[in-house]
Amino acid sequence: MRVKHHKLLKSVWLLITYIILTLFALVYLMPFIRSFIASFMTWAQASSYPPEWLPSPFTLENYLKVLRLDLFPRWVFNTALYAGIIVAGNVFFATMAGYAFARLRFPGRDALFSALLALLMVPAFVTLVPSYIIVYKLGLIDNILGLSLLSLVHVSSIFLMRQYFLSLPQDVFDAARVDGCGPIKTFFYIGLPLAKPALGAVAVYQFLGAWNAFLGPLVFLRSPENFTLPVGLSFAFQRAMWTEYTPIIAGSLIAAAPTIILFIVLNKYLIRGIVITAGKG
Amino acid sequence: MKLTNFSLTLIKSKISKSFEKTRQREVLAALTLIGVAVALNMTFGYFAALFALYLSFFKWDYIGPMEFVGLRNFEILFRELVRGLHGAPFFLAPFYTGLRNILLYTAIVVPAQTILAMVLAAFANQKIRGVQFYKVSYFLPAVTCPVIVSLIFIWLFMKNGLINYFIQMVIPGFAPDWINDRNYLLYAISIVAIWGTSGHFMVSFLAAMQSIPRDIYEAAMLDGAGPIRRFIYVTVPMLKPMIVYVVVMGLIGALQMFDLAYVMAGPSGGPGGAGYTMALDIYREAFLKLRPGVAAAKSLFLFTLIFIVTYVFQKRFRVIAAR
Numbered sequence: 265m266r267v268k269h270h271k272l273l274k275s276v277w278l279l280i281t282y283i284i285l286t287l288f289a290l291v292y293l294m295p296f297i298r299s300f301i302a303s304f305m306t307w308a309q310a311s312s313y314p315p316e317w318l319p320s321p322f323t324l325e326n327y328l329k330v331l332r333l334d335l336f337p338r339w340v341f342n343t344a345l346y347a348g349i350i351v352a353g354n355v356f357f358a359t360m361a362g363y364a365f366a367r368l369r370f371p372g373r374d375a376l377f378s379a380l381l382a383l384l385m386v387p388a389f390v391t392l393v394p395s396y397i398i399v400y401k402l403g404l405i406d407n408i409l410g411l412s413l414l415s416l417v418h419v420s421s422i423f424l425m426r427q428y429f430l431s432l433p434q435d436v437f438d439a440a441r442v443d444g445c446g447p448i449k450t451f452f453y454i455g456l457p458l459a460k461p462a463l464g465a466v467a468v469y470q471f472l473g474a475w476n477a478f479l480g481p482l483v484f485l486r487s488p489e490n491f492t493l494p495v496g497l498s499f500a501f502q503r504a505m506w507t508e509y510t511p512i513i514a515g516s517l518i519a520a521a522p523t524i525i526l527f528i529v530l531n532k533y534l535i536r537g538i539v540i541t542a543g544k545g
Numbered sequence: 546m547k548l549t550n551f552s553l554t555l556i557k558s559k560i561s562k563s564f565e566k567t568r569q570r571e572v573l574a575a576l577t578l579i580g581v582a583v584a585l586n587m588t589f590g591y592f593a594a595l596f597a598l599y600l601s602f603f604k605w606d607y608i609g610p611m612e613f614v615g616l617r618n619f620e621i622l623f624r625e626l627v628r629g630l631h632g633a634p635f636f637l638a639p640f641y642t643g644l645r646n647i648l649l650y651t652a653i654v655v656p657a658q659t660i661l662a663m664v665l666a667a668f669a670n671q672k673i674r675g676v677q678f679y680k681v682s683y684f685l686p687a688v689t690c691p692v693i694v695s696l697i698f699i700w701l702f703m704k705n706g707l708i709n710y711f712i713q714m715v716i717p718g719f720a721p722d723w724i725n726d727r728n729y730l731l732y733a734i735s736i737v738a739i740w741g742t743s744g745h746f747m748v749s750f751l752a753a754m755q756s757i758p759r760d761i762y763e764a765a766m767l768d769g770a771g772p773i774r775r776f777i778y779v780t781v782p783m784l785k786p787m788i789v790y791v792v793v794m795g796l797i798g799a800l801q802m803f804d805l806a807y808v809m810a811g812p813s814g815g816p817g818g819a820g821y822t823m824a825l826d827i828y829r830e831a832f833l834k835l836r837p838g839v840a841a842a843k844s845l846f847l848f849t850l851i852f853i854v855t856y857v858f859q860k861r862f863r864v865i866a867a868r
Contacts, residue, residue, distance in 0.1 A: 289682040313705040361582035394596035447574035476690035494692035
């Protein structure tokens with residue numbers, strides 16, 4: 265009798281669990297679902313009350329309006345260029361630095377590494393104005409390259425790569441040394457090929473970070489044709505480039521698509537990676 | 546005998562020389578490998594931070610000569626705070642409004658996102674199907690650009706928008722104009738922030754919960770503890786390190802919130818400065834009012850605030866944990 269009661273209680277509890285989890289899944293997904301549907305509606309329908317859920321008439325006009333804006337393809341290109349530079353810079357330079365901090369011995373190594381880690385505590389707003397002045401002196405304001413200098417080698421990437429190289433067995437590197445490889449050769453022939461999983465993680469995090477970046481591009485890019493998507497979209501919204509809101513929604517979805525698709529494709533890998541970095545922080 | 550001794554020293558010195566050479570090569574290689582990384586981080590990290598400190602003692606407009614003004618920039622900052630405390634309106638004391646707003650925002654967002662993340666993780670930490678689906682749905686907001694999230698929510702928060710539609714199912718007649726009403730703007734921004742980060746932290750909590758040994762739960766179950774009591778007396782204490790991590794990360798993020806306010810309230814802070822933040826004020830001082838010295842002073846104030854708040858929290862929490 266008691267067992268039966270217990271079983272009933274358990275299945276009721278399980279039901280509550282599913283209801284709550286699904287309800288919250290809807291809360292988190294609703295803005296995406298709703299804006300996806302509304303992007304195929306006319307503004308009149310998308311703003312109607314109570315909300316309608318089926319586009320009628322079904323229209324691609326919002327997407328066409330976005331694409332007809334000459335600036336939009338430029339924003340896409342700029343964002344991709346910026347993300348590409350940041351990913352390449354972090355993958356290349358952070359891997360080299362991570363390897364050196366993990367596997368080579370040189371005076372002041374650990375002090376220097378701690379000094380770099382301490383930078384993670386400094387808010388972006390403290391270094392923003394001086395960085396602006398430095399980039400200005402270099403003549404690189406309103407230039408993706410100037411903006412890229414700031415996050416070309418992020419400390420978190422160096423940290424991630426160092427931890428990864430530390431986790432590899434020392435024997436592999438010793439063997440290369442015995443065979444007469446110098447430290448740089450060992451890095452390129454042994455370290456780099458072994459580091460592929462961590463390289464992938466750095467590449468994906470930096471891609472997400474660069475694609476979504478706002479403060480840096482807002483400050484360092486001045487003319488609309490040099491904007492990235494986040495800055496461009498907020499500019500288009502504030503200047504009220506379209507009298508209706510639906511093109512903003514369509515543009516937002518286009519801008520968010522690469523990160524959403526990347527996340528859904530790599531979800532297992534990404535979620536695990538973020539948890540691992542969080543645990544170590 | 547003498548000869549062997551001599552040759553031995555010769556061999557020894559040769560070995561140490563070649564060892565010395567490899568050592569030198571290693572140092573040289575290391576410097577080459579870390580060169581770019583260290584140079585950039587030193588320039589845009591340490592040099593920039595020290596430069597900010599230097600700037601905070603100068604009056605400057607980016608073009609003319611820099612004028613040493615001592616602590617005047619900090620005086621401007623504190624005068625603004627004092628004026629604000631005496632009830633001066635937003636345009637006379639924007640920094641005070643920014644500080645007040647960001648403290649309220651942090652007080653709402655950090656506890657809400659932490660508790661929500663923990664409760665959701667506890668529900669997901671059972672033998673259920675489709676955990677990955679829930680994780681993916683909860684995590685999606687965290688990988689989406691905050692600017693895009695804000696733009697979508699501006700529309701959802703319109704007077705006749707989707708959010709008011711759902712709210713009216715529960716509370717009939719409650720339909721504020723979230724974005725344009727100074728009494729609701731900051732809450733709208735807070736809701737977006739909670740929506741955007743809680744799922745991310747939920748995944749962190751879930752991972753931490755899954756590493757709690759099962760026998761502790763079994764022992765609690767034998768003692769007759771139900772799921773809610775198991776959560777309070779087993780899960781929460783075991784999660785303490787993760788809670789500290791999530792709260793600290795949340796505090797750091799919330800206190801320098803910028804993107805959501807810039808888009809949802811606008812660069813000028815929305816009606817009556819209702820969505821104005823300290824970060825927004827620093828941005829405006831630096832790039833709109835062209836007072837880099839004042840901006841530097843305010844950014845150092847923000848840095849100090851973040852440092853003190855996270856430090857005090859960690860210290861307090863450790864004391865409570867030790868009891």
